[in-house]
Amino acid sequence: MKNKTAAAWLAFVGGPLGLHRFYLHGLGDTLGWLLPVPTALGLYGIQRVQQWGQDDQLSWLLIPLLGFTIAACALVAILYGLSSPEKWNARYNPHSADNAAPGQTNWCTIAAIALALMVGAAVLMASLAYSFQHYFEYQIEEARKISQ
Structure with missing residues (x-):
């Protein structure tokens, strides 16, 4: 029975490592094994910023991967939490009743939804702001080079 x-x-907590995919689909899930890749690349981007500073262009691409992965996993947590018990049990517990307990929503589910919404939105906005800031700074710098 999948709760x-x-x-x-x-x-929400282990999504960037694929833990929810392994819980629901088993260790043979391809997407579960692929989720740590953008997470690791984003962490590598953070390491590059610490090592090379804010001007490292590769980190501009890598860091948002981590943010978008975290935001996507937060969205998945919200979708899981908001699914109806009938839909949940039909998909993940097909041999149980439509209103079986593992598909029910409780206060712990509501807390996961609320935290995933807050953290996911904040991480998504921060990733977008970081990406756009560095992109436009790069464009301005290139325009300065052309004008001189």
């Missing part, structure tokens, strides 16, 4: 609350928390 909706556990899946929502796993997607």
